[in-house]
Amino acid sequence: MRGLIGNPIRVYIVMALLAVLGVVASFRLPVSLFPNSLQPVVYVTVPYGSYSPDEFKRVYGDNLARELRGITGLGISVEKQETTYGTGQFRSVLTFNWGANADIVLRDARQSVSSITSTLPEESRRGVWVDSSGGGSHFAMAFYSSKRNLTELHKLLEPMIVPQAKNIKEAESVGLWNPNSREIKVELRPEVVAAIGVPPYTIESTIQDALKNQRAGSIENGGHNLPVSLKKRVNTLEDFRHIMIALPGGRHLPLGDIADIRFESNSQWEQSFKTSGVSSLILFASPKQGSNVKQMAESLLEIIEKAKASFPDDVEYRVLVDPSVYIRSAIRSVLFEVLVGSMLASLILFLFIGSLRNVVTTAIEIPISIALAFIMMWIFDININLLSLAGLALAAGMNVDASVVVMENIFRHFEEEKGELSVERKMQIILDAVDEVKLPVIASTLASLVVFLPFMFISGLSYAILGDLAKAVIFSHGFSAIVALILVPTVRFHIIKNEKHFHPPKAPIEGVLIRIEHFYIKVLSWIIENPKAIWTGLLGFAVVLTVAMILILPRLPKEIIGKPETDWLAINVETQNNTHIKQMETIVQQMDQVVTSELSNEVLYTFDEINGANQATILARIKDKKRMPEVRKLMESKFANSGSTKIMIDQWNPSEFRLPDPPQIRVAITGGTVEDRLIVSRDIKHIIEADKIYDQVWTKPDVDQNSSLEITPKIEQWNLLSQDGFSWSPELLTDAIRVATLGKWIGEIILDTDSVPIVMRYPEGTVSSVEDLGSFPLKVKGDLIPLRALADIQRQEGQKAFYVENDRELGLVFGKAPKEKITEQKLAATHKGIDRYIAEDLPKLNLGAVTVQVEDPQEELTTSMNHLTIAFFCSLLLIFLTMILQFGSVVEALLVLAAVPLGLVGALGRSLPGLRKATSQADPDHHADDDPRHATDRPWSRDRRARATASRNRRGWWTRVIDGLDLACRAGLSISLSDLGCETSESLRFASFSVGPLNEKTHHQSLPHRGFACSGRRD
Template sequence: MSEESQASGEEAAGEVAAEPLEISPQAPPHHVRVNAIVRYSVERQITMAMGVLGLLVLGWLSLTRLPLEFLPAFSSSNIWVNVPYPSASPGEVERELVRPLEDGLGTLNALETLTSSASADGANVNLTFVDGTDMDLAAVEVRDRLDRVRDRLPSDVERIYIRRFQSSDIPVLRTSVSSNWSRERLYDFMEDVVQPRLERLEGVAQVQVRGVQRREIQINLIPARLQASGIDVRQLSAALRQGNLNVSAGYLEEGARRLQVRTLGELTNLQEIRELPIRGDGLTLADVAEVDYTFPERESWDYLNGEESISISINKTSTANLLRVVERAKGEYERLLASPEGQGLSLRHFHDTSVDVSEGLSELTRSGVLGGGLAVLFTLIFLRKLRTTLLIAIAVPLSVVTTFVFIYLLRQADLTEMTLNVMSLMGLMLAVGMLLDNSIVVIESIFRHHDELGEDARTASLRGASEVAMPIICSTATTMSVFLPVLFVGSAGRFGRFMGDIGLTVCIVMAASLLVSLTVVPLVASKLLRSEPPSKPGLLSRMVDAYGWTIALTLRHRFVFTVGAILVLVGSWKLYSGIERTFSPPSEGRQLSLFVDTPRNYSTEQRAEVFDQIYALLDGNREKWEIADIAHEYRRGGGRSRNRHGGSGNRFEIYLVPEEDAQKRASDIQAEIRDALPTLAGVIFKTAAAQHGPPGAGSSQVDVELVGDDLQVLELLAPRITGTLSQVPFLKDVDTSLESGAEELRLQVDAERSVQAGLSTQAVAQTVSSALSSRAVTKYKSDQREIDVVMQYREEDRETLDQLESLPVFGDTPLQLGALVQAERAAGARTIERENRRSKIEISATTVGDMPSFAAMGMVRRTLGGYQLPEGYEWRFARSWRDAEEDADSTMIAFLFAVILVYMIMAALFESFLQPFTILLSIPFAFTGVGLIMKLAGQPRSSTADMGLIILAGIVVNNAIVLVDHINTLRADGMSRDNAVILGGRHRLRPILMTAITTILGLFPMVAPFFLPQVFGQPEGRAAFWAPVGLVILGGLTTSTFLTLLVTPTLYTLVDDFKLFFERVVRSARSVGPRRAARDGEAAAAEPAV
């Protein structure tokens, strides 16, 4: 700013108080440097027309080639290791499997948490790595460590499974298959026909068939024949292993040839197994056992709507279009049913992700189109010029098309994995209202040059667009910049990873909108702009005059307005901070889960009776509870219905009718079902509702962990903590991960007798295990796959203790097992859970009603905060809750960084450290609207709402940027400060109002269900999850726009006065030194010479 304009600004500081201002409605003429992009667009019309046409074609091609998903692609930072080890106790699994695995995996690079569990089925280890870790490299390192520790594991461990969870692991289609066929025929048809045909479909990555058991070769030993033949079961096991081998024996040099030598002894068919010699006298396996190729003993039962069924899950490849994959799969199912070999089969698709995707994308598309239509309609009503409105509306389709092109190009360059999903389309919907902002500001400036300054259409387009080029570039940059903290600071959290697609989409859309406003809009305006007779002053003119008078009033009473602004800020923060906080908004899906925990000593028949009773209850209330399908499963072993490491069993999945056909909320139905469940001795029921959004969204469960070195101490502490939490009024269904161990039979080996019989304790244990264990003894290799060979006593010969005690054990002399062991019955060990090599017990509770998550956490903290635990033992929230707290902290840090970035961009635009503070104060004024609208909608603060706050920080400053930049331009042309403030406000009122209202209208369909449920439906499911973003932006922008128009002019003058005062102090300080030196010189000259 020049010294003259600064001086005029100083003089103007006192003008307002002295006399009323007389201001011309026109600004003085000033020189505008034409922007190079604008000039090129207006002068190269044919080139631009071809460019737009090419963009439309590329946009359509890009749209058809972009993968369609429900949620963004993501990869978990966890690796799961599973080691199956059936027929073992949890204590044995912990000692033989878990501890060696912990030793081998505990020192992995970037490992954050190692969680393990030991159960009767085997060992599970969950490795959680630091966010940002290269998971491909981590998986390779995990395999390497497992290879090293393999020798420390029991020799009969067959497989170690390693699994990583990615978004592509979520099935796109789940189908239930039932039939009147025999079990053998149905299973063979699924494995040999259905699964291969589905796997051959384009875009299908994996087909999983659940409920099908693989047949195995069963060697059922006959005790009487074993005893009569004097055969020890250990001998049989050894004979099977040693008689089923192919061994590479080296090489033979035969003349000039070198031949590889292999000894072949693998069994090639079932008859060879039967005829396997087990003794030199011709005794074969068939002489002492029944050998069959059949199904193993059933371990689980699956049903859909009361009929036993098999479920098929289809996963797609990462690049395939979800809708097309599902369509192909359904077509293949139809062809199977129509074929002669498929007669008698019945299918039901009970979980179709394509429906969720189609509905979600349709909702967002409808909301976006409606929002864009409202914004354009308002522009037409406001301007009352169809040609101008169409000119502005061009920005919407061109910007959207450009967005598709950029996303496709970024994917081709491997710079992003973004797809078309609910998050990226949500970004489009958020940007719909803002798409018009830049075009409105540009066309308004062009109109002012044409109508008020009398320039021709071409000149007005060039100069008008160039005049506002820097302000709209800056305002667009502020909107885009707020997403950088989300990508860098928030990317570590779950919501940061999901919201990245929203941020990238908004950035691309806004950049496309900026490009269109500086190229297409001035080009079309230079052709379509026509001179029109001046219209009569209307409502808008009166609003402009009233606003100019209001600014003059605020400048005369700056102290009063400043105090009022401070009071508004204080009230805004109190209102906003008083809203309860939760992790994510409640967003119910139309699916319920009912977990059924039965005592482990229940027989399969007793467990089936419980499930039949519950199914009858649900099936008899289908209409009342709006149930579409009921799937349930139970397992032979019973016990806990939820495996915390990924497994499941003993549960009902209740699929409700779609939202559009529903009369009740899913949570209300859940409560009704819970109240109607019968009371059964020893049976525990738990219900849960499916949630939309990122993992963990909308959870109503509070999880607490007890951690310490000694599991027995934890088992004593857990009931006390559970009892304390049960007293909390807003918690229910308080339960622990402890479960009553299965009753077990303990055989205490008499060491002295065993030695006398020439047997070791290990030999006795191996004899019992060989007779009873269902582990595979060896493998039989068929043409297609490996088949387990299992050896054990016949089922009728291993039902009682007497039969077990009569088991022959061969040492120096044959003895019965009962002579060597003492049998006793006792409660078995529970599942053992550990974290970072310390024992752990989990305690869970469900919150009552819609209690916000942070309120529940605070209540638990207050309840357990003073609870005294022994030294070395602690309680803490489960990892998912700790992660959610970190997400909330990261989001607020991202908000602060966003504000700093916005300041930096504005400081660069205005070449001032002070003026950006004038604009930044628009942000706290937004909290007034945010607090009001969240209260009216009854919504808590959440991570989703915080994302709206971050976006809001980049939007609310745009109006003030345009206003302040124009005031600076007027002052640079010689106008006094206060006159420039008033005239700048008059000039920019219309574009500010238009841009704000079009953005608000663009967002209105997103939040409409909260205020007009009769028209737009109840805010449930997906709408309830993403609506808080729109609520925050809409409410904050509404109040911020109004308050910014009132407060910014006053703040501008106050900041300018502070700047002038500071400059005077600096000038005064600088002039003190020379004046003092001059006085000292004069004094020295006056002194007489000595």
């Protein structure tokens, strides 16, 4: 130690090199909105084709679900699997553990699906869809034109943007998405097909043959083997019309005489986007896991800015989601908070120390500790995100603690010296002062760090929220002790080395400090001399704590992360009776016009996302986010639920941390048959809807889509007709009805370098009712007869739809309402209605073994709360052990831990004005000088000699008093863990964290490439 202090240049060089290395590491760290420890979700969809749900489940579904459930690996496990065998398709949603690698789980899921579905018919294999949502950041931009359709706009912009964007190394995928992609539609003429008596399958086979190059063997020529092939007959749209279709009797007819062939928008695509009422393309980019999201977004913006010069005047674009905006805001805000915190800490130090040089010596510890923390973040692969930045900001206010302790003790030792001091004596005084407090400084730092240490080892949601924050605090604050014990005494010796007479500076508020000291001594003496006052105080404190636990704690609002302010208003629309996406487009267009007319002075632009015939979201960008409450209230008065149309008005923030969003009600129906569960699910759904509290009520499987039409062929008649040459079979009839109702994919063709799907169908509306189906014409011996003459058609109300959750087949009913609408009383009333149904109505149905259970919809949040509770008690235990190591006495360690209930009362008291008991994203105008941390984070530890001297010293007592307050705050439940939230206004917000129950938080999101706005989808 003497060698380091005596040669300050070595210390300065080492510290400077480490600081530079830290700065370099900070530029090499990936930058993203959120930590890498997110929760990937994989979605798998497989069309049944000609299978029924029950058949597909037996043949493919059970094996596929088992294969997906078995996806495991290093740090990878499936926490929840939800499989639905619904109308027309198998759908499985796999929720993996927090922190699992999204790229690996998606790759494994695709391999599993491919191995099982490889034997499916081509049409079903083509419809297989596997994608994932990791809850991370993405980039989205809308392009639109009032003069061009989307196909023209796509052809114009795609070569300008996408090839360059795909070269961005941070991007996993980049695409300019055209929701109105085109297809070749072979629309059969019903009267012609009926007249010629040719099944659609025969037409399909002929078209597919015409699309292939036919191998015709090979010939030997001059010692060379020459393969022979017949070139495909169809290369252009016109070629389709000349395909010859074989008819009964050996005749042929051109396809152009049987069907209308058009190149038009995809009839099966059920999603569209509009910006300010104009149809839009979407440029969507998702980053690689762990990559620099900020760099990806900025590179995309740079490419678009360069391409902008080539855009025609009618082409416009709007940025919908740009994570770099929020990241830059986060960095600016953290730097601002660190600067403000440093200035406030320096000001307070100046008031107590009274020397600018000494203040600078102490305050320099803040940037150095942060720079050194970046080195550890680089080593442990922690990216720069909102939570890690929050940890660095929090630690900034704590990092001066150790330096103040060391410097104050050096001053005290010099005050005890008289006369002129030699350089050697000055060195010895500093060494003695540092040696006297080094163990208390280390213990003090450890006591602060062990509070955060358990949060590094928790798992799941708790780690996702607090893991990076805890590591950042530990890294930064841990280095502060090293800086305090090495750099501070070195700088102090360097400053006073050549001074003949050293006098510690006087504090500007020395008179005030002395008066406070006298008052403190009087009060403390009176308390010590009056034991009854001590017991009265303890009893009063116990009463206050008990009352607070009983009356205040249960009434506190509970949430994981509070919702930050935003300038995006979201209007979610759900219907049940629409059959075509154009119906929803009409509804959305009318609502969009209301929004723009009523909010003409409030809205910058709107963005509409339509997800199928029955779900859509209207997003409105508000000019002034402070006006959001008034705007939201106005829209709630304009749009109300009516009949089957449900409207939920909320706000959307792209920078919100993606968290579980459980409903308030979850009812499980197990046992019995599929039909029995559907009956009970429907009854309970009606009970919840009758409360008129829950904006969203849904079931799994969907009880509103559980009816079907079943066709039963009259086999005897079919057998007789087949003997007379009837060419139809039940299988060909099934295929024909599919073509007439849904249409059918029959192949692909390359046109202008693009792969274009080919779809065969009947004109829309040909078969739209039971009567139409019964009248479907079939040619028998030259006559047309209706389908009903050869088959029985019945409506089945009990269509089999299966839902399996973690290998448990059941039915589920959910109810969800905005947080401000729901109360404990309303929730209890709903539970009471369900309990009444279980006790009184269910037995009357005679459904046998059906069981109804109201389950906890917040199981994951409850588990996370348990993890936090365990981590908190581990922190207490570690603090206790640290105190024993410092004081060498169990009794004194227990006395220190007595501050815990005091801290709990303080936390509850702070909650009374409305502070949330949660990690809250609070008011953006909240600055560091409002943070209680700046009043309590002070050094608190001394060894026995320093404590004995402190009561006689004007600089010793104030550190001792503030030390005690600091320990009470850190050891108690009101641990000051600041957190960051990012908001659309591009500012960050600080708030304190107090350990408390976790609860659900409303978030709305959709899947990449399936919608990314606040869609309110429930899957």
